[in-house]
Amino acid sequence: MTSTPSAGLFKPLEQSDPAVVGGYRLAAVLGTGGMGKVYLSYTPGGRPIAIKVIRAEFSEDPEFRRRFQREVQAAQRVQGLYTAPVIDSDTEGPQPWLATAYVPGPSLAHAVAQHGALPLGSVLLLSVGVAEALHVIHGAGIVHRDLKPANVLLASDGPRVIDFGIARAAESTALTGTGVSVGTPSFMAPEQAAAGTIGPATDIFALGQIAAFAAIGSPAYGEGSSHAVLYRIVHEDPDLSRVPAELLPLVTRCLTRDPDGRPSLTEVIELCHEISPEPLRQGEDWLPRSVAGSITERLQLPEPAKTPPPQPTVAPTPTQYAPQQPAPGPANPYPPAGFPPAAAAPTQTAPGVPGAMPPPPGHPMRPTPPPGHRPPPPAVHGPYAHPQPPKRKRTGLIVAASVVGAIAVLAIIGALLPNDSGKDDASKSPGSSAGANTGGGADGPEEEAASGAKDKPRPDPEPVSYEGIDITQNYAVMLADDPPRPEEGDVQYSGHDLYYYVDTLFSDSWIGSDNGKFILLNNAQEGSLETCRAETRYTEKITLDQISAGSQFCVLSDAGHIAVATYGGEGESGDATYVTFDLTIWRNAEEPVAD
Structure with a gap:
């Protein structure tokens, strides 16, 4: 180059x-x-x-x-x-x-x-x-x-x-x-x-x-x-x-x-x-x-910058940087040549004075940092960023230590108390760590106290079924609606749980989701909540020539709703076409996907 x-x-x-x-x-x-x-x-x-x-x-x-x-x-x-x-x-x-x-x-x-x-x-x-x-x-x-x-x-x-x-x-x-x-x-x-x-x-x-x-x-x-x-x-x-x-x-x-x-x-x-x-x-x-x-x-391109840019002497304005989150996965420990992860402090500190050296310590023009102050490391974003550990406050450590100490004391007291497992379970408070399976391998008071409260699994919601939902071309439905009502809009890439799109230019038709995961089930699979949760063959859309009446697929919306849709076929109404589905929806079956 x-x-x-x-x-x-x-x-x-x-x-x-x-x-x-x-x-x-x-x-x-x-x-x-x-x-x-x-x-x-x-x-x-x-x-x-x-x-x-x-x-x-x-x-x-x-x-x-x-x-x-x-x-x-x-x-x-x-x-x-x-x-x-x-x-x-x-x-x-x-x-x-x-x-x-x-x-x-x-x-x-x-x-x-x-x-x-x-x-x-x-x-x-x-x-x-x-x-x-x-x-x-x-x-x-x-x-x-x-x-x-x-x-x-x-x-x-x-x-x-x-x-x-x-x-x-x-x-x-x-x-x-x-x-x-x-x-x-x-x-x-x-x-x-x-x-x-x-x-x-x-x-x-x-x-x-x-x-x-x-x-x-x-x-x-x-x-x-x-x-x-x-x-x-x-x-x-x-x-x-x-x-x-x-x-x-x-x-x-x-x-x-x-x-x-x-x-x-x-x-x-x-x-x-x-x-x-x-x-x-x-x-x-x-x-x-x-x-x-x-x-x-x-093709005669200028060379890439071999040194990082000087760090600003004032807080950057919103238009100076557009940081992005690092891509998932481990950070690259070996940045490419010309892209070091950190930069030496610039030697020019006086605006308009090239090459000016910083004033010595104690000089009246050099501000004195407060006791215990440490300058933050330079921030680096993008494809060669190294994630910085979050700052922890000393007060948080003190509180955490106090909580751990209190839990340990409670664990010792619980170990010294007599075992009441023979008493009627009804006498125990709801949510007690002993539960009903005190002798079946479940964690007792000591284990619960040592490991902290455990998150209870989200209970499976009751399914709700809807039959004969007709979705006209370029319409979409949201699983949260009761009942799901097809709405016209800019389907595809617009946050719809289930849409039906027709490309009149190329005579292509497909169904899909742009607000979650979409799975076409094979004939040997039963459309159920467990099946939808277990499958990992995600896609975004399926053309109508890939399915026939009776085909089933799962929709897992980013809002946490899961549905099994059974395809009923395609029809015409005037100049437009529509597709028919039977839907079984488990609302709030999963935690919503964070934006």
């Missing part, structure tokens, strides 16, 4: 930029957008990543945080060949962020601005790659909503679609306001510009816009003020006079105003193959040489 990065591509960090985000040391600034700033960093293993830090204005909006968390969770499920996968995130810290794989390539917007329109073969390979990326994104229940040239990166082996679904988090927040659409005006669909219903077809319109932009070097609906562009998108036809004739069938169909008239992604891919004079195969030569040179420049 070279230490001489290309000028202008990797900008140095400014004084206002954080040095560390979520434990990742930042190396350079990659760019700035409407929702945040993007930085270059590296994983402990040395792989480059792009970290987007959300603007503080969005971070302060509770609705944005809720949506952002949901969209990031969905985006982490997208693992396509033409997408930049999300590999890490912190949606709950003082300033949310997410990290994706770094793609060494210019955006389509930058490539066209610097080198002009792309040749036909490159445009077709671009369109096929973006269509395949959208297929994976839509399959995860995400609509991109902001597909534009700046969000399509040109890598050496094909395009990469980034920032999918993130724009949705900004909708209906305090910043955008009611009725204000989120997206880039030149590449919005008519229904998006008119604040109508947004779906997968919205992204197909944007795909047509991208193909036209790549082929002619400018937006199909022209440029100008946002209001003028949006008016043309809603009311006028695009200017396709400069689009190559071979591309017109693809672009024209994608830019149909009626979402139902646009082609499916499968049809887009087929059209591209029909148009191409030779088989479409992604390879190193899919881009013109001038654009491929931009990829080489972006």
